[in-house]
Structures are given as C-alpha cells and as structure tokens.
Amino acid sequence: MLRHLSADAGAVLTDPTPLNPWPVYDLHSHTRASDGLLTPEELVLRAVGHRVGVLAITDHDTVDGIPSAREAIARHQLPLQLIAGVEISSLWENHEIHIVGLGVATEHPELTAFLKEQTDRRQARAELIAERLEKAHIPGSLAGAMALAEGGAITRGHFARFLIAQGKADNMAQVFKNYLARGKTGYAPPQWCTIKQAIDAIHHSGGRAVLAHPGRYGLSAKWLKRLIAHFSEEGGDAMEVAQCQQAPNERTQLARYAQDYQLAASQGSDFHQPCPWIELGKKLWLPGGVEAVWLRFPEIAQV
Known part of the structure; x- marks a missing residue:
C-alpha cells in the first residue's frame, strides 16, 4: 500500500474515462510453474470464464x-x-523489486x-530459509516447500503454505x-539481480519491461518516485497502474507517476489462486490520460 501520498493524492488526470474496457487485459498471473495453485490449463480456462480476452502468464x-x-488454448479452442511473460525478482536499495517482462521469446538463449x-x-x-527455520525447531521445511512447488520455482509462498500446514x-x-x-x-535476504540486469534480459529476448505492483513495496511517495525514476532511467518501458485491490486514490496516483516518467501503463491481477478479493480480470481498467502498454507496444502480443 502506498504511504505518505497526501501531497499528491488530489491529483486529477485530464480524462478519468477508463481505457479499453473490452477485451479485458490481465497482464500479471501465476501458475504452478512458480507459486500459483492452478496448472497453466486451469488458469487459461478460468481466465476465459472471467471474460479475460488477453492474458499474460508471468511466473517468478x-x-x-x-x-x-x-x-491448452489450442486444444480447447x-x-x-x-x-508470454515472466516476473523477475531484482534488488534495489535493499528492497526486493519485481520486474514483469511482457512478450518475451521464451526460448531465447540469453x-x-x-x-x-x-x-x-x-x-x-x-x-538458507530452511536452515534458519531448522534452527527455530521447525524441521523439514525445504522438503515441504519443494513438494508444494512440484518441480516449479520455489518461493517464500511455498514455505508459507508449508508453515500453515504445520499449524x-x-x-x-x-x-x-x-x-x-x-x-x-525464517527471513533470508535476497541476492537477486539488479533492475538494469532484469530490464536488459527482457529486452534482449524481445520483451518489454514493466515495474510490477509499485504500491506494494511499502515505500513513501518520495522513495517510490526515486524507484520509478531509476526504473525509467535504466530503460524500463511501463509500470503497473491498475490491480484488483488498491488503496483509495492509488490508481490515480500511479497513473500520474506513469505520465510524469513517460512510462506506459499496465494492469494485472497478480492472480495466484482463487479467492474473493483477487480474481482474474477483476476491476482492471486504466484511468484516462495514460497510454496502455498494449497500445504503445503492440508487438508484445505477437510472440
């Protein structure tokens, strides 16, 4: 959630009309390949059931x-x-920052x-997380997390599910x-790549780099603007503006930042599993005055 935005909270965009209400674009979602609970087939079937017309799968x-x-899309017509997307974990000023790549060539060697x-x-x-939990008298967490990951990328979410199962x-x-x-x-500091390295990897594979969920990093307005400026200076292309759940005025504020830093605007549920408040395609629309990432970079849907 964004904090300390009072100085800018009253900003009003020139045109509040939502962009492109149909088809619904959901450009941030997860499957069992990382920490989502649905298989890729289950995810695409659910997306259609929720009237999503364009879906990006962006596993960690x-x-x-x-x-x-x-x-699955071809078989079920x-x-x-x-x-084709991916969500890359990066590190900036001791904060874990996620960069979504849209329209990547999945088999690109780089x-x-x-x-x-x-x-x-x-x-x-x-x-390291498992080692620290072991010292806290919680054994078996690595094996438990790996079993839940089912061969996919292991995330803290898998450890969380293991700990819940352990009561x-x-x-x-x-x-x-x-x-x-x-x-x-059980916290272990991440050793991720830099934001620039993430952006370069996405660009080399033909994709566009999107700053994921900017309002979730617990940053003040001052530090959030520093992050967005850095992302833009390093060659970032867009930032997520719209999500299912947002604090009052957050969508409008993020849209203003996208304008200020000449970034395209994206939207996504960050769907991991069925739940009442985060759902594929739910409440996803962009305020007027921003340029949608799929309009500025139509090639992302052609890979």
Missing part, C-alpha cells in the same frame, strides 16, 4: 508454464490471446541463461508477519 523467474498454456542464474539464486535462498499460522499474511518477513525467524 521462469517461463515453464507458457508451452502448456499455449497447448479458447477465445484467449496469450502473452533469457534462458539469465533465468537459470535466477533459479540458482532462488534455490540458495530457499536453503504455525492460520493464513498467508500471518505466516509472513511472524516467520518470513524481514527480521523474522
């Missing part, structure tokens, strides 16, 4: 879910356009090599607060 540091999704490095970093972090917490928010957040028992 992997594109392994894309081929299965494409096959779904009226759904799939954008992207493949880069994602292998990210996978190695992710595995090393998982082992250590009742829900994801509680388990992160008590075990996996910075300074807690």
Whole structure:
C-alpha cells in the first residue's frame, strides 16, 4: 500500500474515462510453474470464464508454464490471446523489486541463461530459509516447500503454505508477519539481480519491461518516485497502474507517476489462486490520460 501520498493524492488526470474496457487485459498471473495453485490449463480456462480476452502468464523467474498454456488454448479452442511473460525478482536499495517482462521469446538463449542464474539464486535462498527455520525447531521445511512447488520455482509462498500446514499460522499474511518477513525467524535476504540486469534480459529476448505492483513495496511517495525514476532511467518501458485491490486514490496516483516518467501503463491481477478479493480480470481498467502498454507496444502480443 502506498504511504505518505497526501501531497499528491488530489491529483486529477485530464480524462478519468477508463481505457479499453473490452477485451479485458490481465497482464500479471501465476501458475504452478512458480507459486500459483492452478496448472497453466486451469488458469487459461478460468481466465476465459472471467471474460479475460488477453492474458499474460508471468511466473517468478521462469517461463515453464507458457508451452502448456499455449497447448491448452489450442486444444480447447479458447477465445484467449496469450502473452508470454515472466516476473523477475531484482534488488534495489535493499528492497526486493519485481520486474514483469511482457512478450518475451521464451526460448531465447540469453533469457534462458539469465533465468537459470535466477533459479540458482532462488534455490540458495530457499536453503538458507530452511536452515534458519531448522534452527527455530521447525524441521523439514525445504522438503515441504519443494513438494508444494512440484518441480516449479520455489518461493517464500511455498514455505508459507508449508508453515500453515504445520499449524504455525492460520493464513498467508500471518505466516509472513511472524516467520518470513524481514527480521523474522525464517527471513533470508535476497541476492537477486539488479533492475538494469532484469530490464536488459527482457529486452534482449524481445520483451518489454514493466515495474510490477509499485504500491506494494511499502515505500513513501518520495522513495517510490526515486524507484520509478531509476526504473525509467535504466530503460524500463511501463509500470503497473491498475490491480484488483488498491488503496483509495492509488490508481490515480500511479497513473500520474506513469505520465510524469513517460512510462506506459499496465494492469494485472497478480492472480495466484482463487479467492474473493483477487480474481482474474477483476476491476482492471486504466484511468484516462495514460497510454496502455498494449497500445504503445503492440508487438508484445505477437510472440
């Protein structure tokens, strides 16, 4: 959630009319290839059921879910356009920042090599998390997380689900607060790539780089603007403006920042699993006055 935005909260865009209400674009979603609960086939079927017309699958540091999704769309003859994507974890000023790549060539050798490095970093972090939980008398967490990942990229979400199953917490928010957040028992500092390295990997594979969910990093308005400026200076192309759940005025404020830093605007549910408040295509629209990423970069849907 954005904090300390009072100075800019009253900003009004020149045209409040939402852009392109149909088809619905959802450009941020996850499958079992990372920490989503649905298979790629289940995800694309659900997207169509929720009237999504264009879907990007953006698993964490992997594109392994894309081929299965494409096959399912063809086999079921779904009226759904799939954008090949990825969500790359990066590090900036000691904050973990996520960069979404849209329209990437999934078999590009540079992207493949880069994602292998990210996978190695992710595995090393998982082992460190498990080691710290073991010292806190919570054994078996690495094996448990790996079993939940089912061969996909291991994330803190898998550790959270393991801890819930062990009765250590009742829900994801509680388990992160008590075990996996910075300074807690099972926290391990990430060793991700830089924002520039993430952007370069996306660009080399023919994609466009999008700053993911800017309002979720717990940054003040001052620091958030520094992040967006840095992202733009390093060659970033767009930023997410619209999500299912946002604080009052957040969408308008993020749209203003997109304008200020000449970035295109994106939207996405960041869907991981069925739940009442985050759903594929739900409440996804862009305020007027911004340029949608699919309009500025129509090639992202042609890979």
